[in-house]
Amino acid sequence: MTERLVVIGGDAAGMSAASQARRRRPASDLEIVAYERSSWVSYSACGEPYHVAGQVDPLEALVARTPEQFAQRDIEVHSRHEVTAIDTSSRTVSVRRLDDGAVFDDRYDQLLIATGATAVRPPIAGRHLAGVHELRTLDDAALLRAVADRGPAPVVIVGGGYIGLEAAEAFGERGWDVTVVSAHPGVLARLLDPDLGLAVVEAMRARGIRVITGARVSSIVGSEHVENVEVDGKPIPATAVVLGLGSRPEVELAQAAGIPLGPTGAIAVDDTQRTPIDRIWAAGDCAEARHRLTGRPANVHLGTIANKTGRVAGINLGGESITFPGVLGTAITRVCDLEVAAVGLRTSDAAAAGFDAVDGTATGTTTAGYMPEARPMTIRAVAERGTGRLLGAQIVGGPGAGKRVDVFATAIWNGMTAEDLEWTDLSYAPPFSGTWDLVAIAAREAARAAR
Amino acid sequence: MTERLVVIGGDAAGMSAASQARRRRPASDLEIVAYERSSWVSYSACGEPYHVAGQVDPLEALVARTPEQFAQRDIEVHSRHEVTAIDTSSRTVSVRRLDDGAVFDDRYDQLLIATGATAVRPPIAGRHLAGVHELRTLDDAALLRAVADRGPAPVVIVGGGYIGLEAAEAFGERGWDVTVVSAHPGVLARLLDPDLGLAVVEAMRARGIRVITGARVSSIVGSEHVENVEVDGKPIPATAVVLGLGSRPEVELAQAAGIPLGPTGAIAVDDTQRTPIDRIWAAGDCAEARHRLTGRPANVHLGTIANKTGRVAGINLGGESITFPGVLGTAITRVCDLEVAAVGLRTSDAAAAGFDAVDGTATGTTTAGYMPEARPMTIRAVAERGTGRLLGAQIVGGPGAGKRVDVFATAIWNGMTAEDLEWTDLSYAPPFSGTWDLVAIAAREAARAAR
Numbered sequence: 001m002t003e004r005l006v007v008i009g010g011d012a013a014g015m016s017a018a019s020q021a022r023r024r025r026p027a028s029d030l031e032i033v034a035y036e037r038s039s040w041v042s043y044s045a046c047g048e049p050y051h052v053a054g055q056v057d058p059l060e061a062l063v064a065r066t067p068e069q070f071a072q073r074d075i076e077v078h079s080r081h082e083v084t085a086i087d088t089s090s091r092t093v094s095v096r097r098l099d100d101g102a103v104f105d106d107r108y109d110q111l112l113i114a115t116g117a118t119a120v121r122p123p124i125a126g127r128h129l130a131g132v133h134e135l136r137t138l139d140d141a142a143l144l145r146a147v148a149d150r151g152p153a154p155v156v157i158v159g160g161g162y163i164g165l166e167a168a169e170a171f172g173e174r175g176w177d178v179t180v181v182s183a184h185p186g187v188l189a190r191l192l193d194p195d196l197g198l199a200v201v202e203a204m205r206a207r208g209i210r211v212i213t214g215a216r217v218s219s220i221v222g223s224e225h226v227e228n229v230e231v232d233g234k235p236i237p238a239t240a241v242v243l244g245l246g247s248r249p250e251v252e253l254a255q256a257a258g259i260p261l262g263p264t265g266a267i268a269v270d271d272t273q274r275t276p277i278d279r280i281w282a283a284g285d286c287a288e289a290r291h292r293l294t295g296r297p298a299n300v301h302l303g304t305i306a307n308k309t310g311r312v313a314g315i316n317l318g319g320e321s322i323t324f325p326g327v328l329g330t331a332i333t334r335v336c337d338l339e340v341a342a343v344g345l346r347t348s349d350a351a352a353a354g355f356d357a358v359d360g361t362a363t364g365t366t367t368a369g370y371m372p373e374a375r376p377m378t379i380r381a382v383a384e385r386g387t388g389r390l391l392g393a394q395i396v397g398g399p400g401a402g403k404r405v406d407v408f409a410t411a412i413w414n415g416m417t418a419e420d421l422e423w424t425d426l427s428y429a430p431p432f433s434g435t436w437d438l439v440a441i442a443a444r445e446a447a448r449a450a451r
Numbered sequence: 452m453t454e455r456l457v458v459i460g461g462d463a464a465g466m467s468a469a470s471q472a473r474r475r476r477p478a479s480d481l482e483i484v485a486y487e488r489s490s491w492v493s494y495s496a497c498g499e500p501y502h503v504a505g506q507v508d509p510l511e512a513l514v515a516r517t518p519e520q521f522a523q524r525d526i527e528v529h530s531r532h533e534v535t536a537i538d539t540s541s542r543t544v545s546v547r548r549l550d551d552g553a554v555f556d557d558r559y560d561q562l563l564i565a566t567g568a569t570a571v572r573p574p575i576a577g578r579h580l581a582g583v584h585e586l587r588t589l590d591d592a593a594l595l596r597a598v599a600d601r602g603p604a605p606v607v608i609v610g611g612g613y614i615g616l617e618a619a620e621a622f623g624e625r626g627w628d629v630t631v632v633s634a635h636p637g638v639l640a641r642l643l644d645p646d647l648g649l650a651v652v653e654a655m656r657a658r659g660i661r662v663i664t665g666a667r668v669s670s671i672v673g674s675e676h677v678e679n680v681e682v683d684g685k686p687i688p689a690t691a692v693v694l695g696l697g698s699r700p701e702v703e704l705a706q707a708a709g710i711p712l713g714p715t716g717a718i719a720v721d722d723t724q725r726t727p728i729d730r731i732w733a734a735g736d737c738a739e740a741r742h743r744l745t746g747r748p749a750n751v752h753l754g755t756i757a758n759k760t761g762r763v764a765g766i767n768l769g770g771e772s773i774t775f776p777g778v779l780g781t782a783i784t785r786v787c788d789l790e791v792a793a794v795g796l797r798t799s800d801a802a803a804a805g806f807d808a809v810d811g812t813a814t815g816t817t818t819a820g821y822m823p824e825a826r827p828m829t830i831r832a833v834a835e836r837g838t839g840r841l842l843g844a845q846i847v848g849g850p851g852a853g854k855r856v857d858v859f860a861t862a863i864w865n866g867m868t869a870e871d872l873e874w875t876d877l878s879y880a881p882p883f884s885g886t887w888d889l890v891a892i893a894a895r896e897a898a899r900a901a902r
Binding site for chain 2: 432
């Protein structure tokens, strides 16, 4: 008998799952239908700032696969269709077609919730004024691109996380007068220790981006259209505002249906991506994932994890058996020619998770110091006192710095000690590193601190 | 009682050892004297091509520490002093001071042989003509820079290994008419499979460098100064020739003293860098090192390994106890904007070493495909059939490609399977990779092949 898989959410997790399930089960065995609320499916949200910056065109370049392409693989995708309710007893979902408001029910044998994350929207006065934007969906990106095209003019970015900083860089590229307001002493406060966050602030300032740290937006002021942003009571003129205040898992639908959430507030799943409710799966930003270092549930909103957990769900739905091995929270971004990356736990995070953690920092250059292209680079490695086991790393530096985080990710994935990483046979040639790659030197410093 | 450590060879291995021993034992406990045949100590041979290219100046920028700086740390360094014999029974070395030919003996309690490697010099007719050069020592680099400064003119590079290619690129940068002659179907034949070696050849040709593959230099022709290089009987005009035909361990001194060589022809050492002869140590290019995959002795001529084995010798000489964990043969270079790197075994090497090996190849881009800076990248991963254990990787691609080899190095170091690497939490943002880094995709392909 043919089963029917309904997927809620047509982006990375949902469509990876659909594709993997389809590879393993033909349409005669498994019908697959996906409902997506927005106008777009299967797109790269991470690429949006580069469209705003005018570096990636057209907007459609960010779309990996269209509904038509999915249809060719017998995957039915309906964009602008919002699932409004899940009934777990009758195994149906209620769907609203946004173009005409029509409402219908659909039956499922298997249901995958891949509703993603949504912006955190604190109740800042004036946030509904015209000219106040977010940068999450492709529609947001199209709108912000049109805004950027009308400039240059003053723009205020509220939030110093990576979406905020990438938006800041995008507007900077377009010649706008950019001010970033961060509530923290630095920026990227969830990735970096404060001193490294300040190094990023300095790089931004050197590129002419104003950064106001340790400050809060009290209100956004204007009549109809934004005119000023009040930061700690002081007005900053703004023709446009971008709110980048983080994201939270979109779980209202699951919650209303009685599907349990975990301690992070995201949907609880096991390592096969099954929720505790029979025949209901979850993957991507809306679902929890196990952190390999703490062993505890985490909720990481990254395209990599959405792809992977979707793939796991899809392989399992396809009849094979696979488990998701967990996350380390590896992240990377580029801000004004500075590459920033982090993995695992900072010393403070590690302490909060019950580790006795220490760290070591190495400062050097991205290439051999004598090469003309050498740029400063700092790497901090975190290790457990006594055992020397690696727990995390942070990297800030010029071209070539950021991807070194993958060496730490691989090391931590394997439970390596800092000393063992110090001696690992890493590559060297003058255009790429010093004889001892700074990864090894940072590991050595952490190993020393851990003794 | 004060001991006396004599170090033969004043470059990476020897001076790393000296420094590490000194950190642990003061001069009152350990005298340290190093003899170096050339005019320079503690320099970066790998940086020489960039001096020839005019990118690194002055030549002294390649010197990490001068004899005067070592003297401040109570390490006595004599350049232009050649050790001509070792007498293991009387524990003395014979030394010739090259500037005046004076000869003297020196006594040792501990002896470190760090004589490095020397160029392979096949008996090509005409190789002693003026205008025929090597690129190994800083003196070579100074001379070749002067040659390059007199150009542009035609230069022939004999050999398609990395020294040859880096020299080719250097002369190309200076506007010379460059021809590379490789005996192999491609270049970098010790690092890359033939098809990937050909990709490098294509990149070089696209930059205007002529590459003649599968060809041999029969003779170098000229009266006093080189005029032509005969390649398979056909003359190619040349104002200068650079021979880059690989290197062999410099072991004559050790051999004459009865210090055993291993199966590779390099000096046999245990993992503390001790030779079988009491009080005699060896490190760097002249010594063997254990290959972690084959478990057999290897002889790798790389600055990283010289530094590390020297450091191990020095820590042990300093009274602590440490073992060298071995090599994977990780290597990297840049040729005409193409980054090339390899680690571990190729499928053919693995078969020769007794593994049942398969490989998987992934082709993609260095960044998200839609980014303007995206460049082609190919990664091949090698794995053991059945177990899926990673055995090697080769990478050829644009900026950002090469250092990905360190992820494979770390994975292989830990005995990871290809499938486990596929699922490792690697970083992603559009300026750095696709959502699945090509490392993971290559690992997936290798895992598939290994099943």
